[in-house]
Amino acid sequence: MLRLRKAPLNLPEKAIEVLEQDGGVIITGLASPEQLQQVYQDTRQGWKARYNGRMHAGLLFGRSATAREQWCLNPDLLRIVNHFLRTTNPADVDSQSTSGRSTDAMLSQAASITILEGGKAQPLHRDDAIWQKAHTSQEQTGYRLGSDLGIGMLVAAVDTTYANGATLVVPGSHLWGDARTAQEHEVATAELSRGEALLFLTSTLHAGGANTTPDPRTMYAIFYCRSWVRPEANDFACYTREEVESWSLEAQKLAGYVTDKMLGICDDGDALDALRRGAAQRWQDWLV
């Protein structure tokens, strides 16, 4: 069985090296058993929609302080994420605009995904299809840093195996053009021990597997995108001022409630400022 390589989270350079070569890596050392238990408690009420044997519960960022503050904001993880997703002004942009500007990745979506007994495998896909991204082959040039729009992370809440629907990944497919399709022998199974995480570029072909066991396969999905692409989930519609204010400043920034006052503004300020003003004052502001 084709397998993915592993890297410890406290050696971000190793994970970056494997991601550039394979498009996906198994991260060890992110989630402790205590954190997994806490996130399970935080999310167990959240299961709502069910489709094709898969259950998806959104809003993980707000539901679980542990997932938000300790996983999504893990500094070693963000070091890897921003290696791929930070956007720094090219020189010609610098000469025409705010010079030296650099923006970090933001949250695209965070959710819990469970595959129930009998849940079918997904088709192999690239997550950057949500942004309608086309891919030209990088097989000759090698990986072009800057070509990815996002990175996904799946944290295993249970041991994942081929039998219970471990994520299928095609190593190296982040370098392929759109015309190339994966053959069976090119598909790896990212079998994870509970607490390990799969990190993969959004250009990498992957799929949730089929669950042929009686036990649910649960993973926490934390996806990041570049600052200037539209996040997959529009969670702004869900959180209250009080909820957002209870988050750390870094979490407010990651989710787009606090910005660099250029991109993602709301009424010429931050979305959090607008929430603080509230509906009544929002309209009064315009009276002179």
Ligand SMILES: O=C(O)CCC(=O)C(=O)O
């Ligand atoms: O459930 C998985 O293992 C992968 C999830 C995924 O690829 C998706 O939801 O698009």
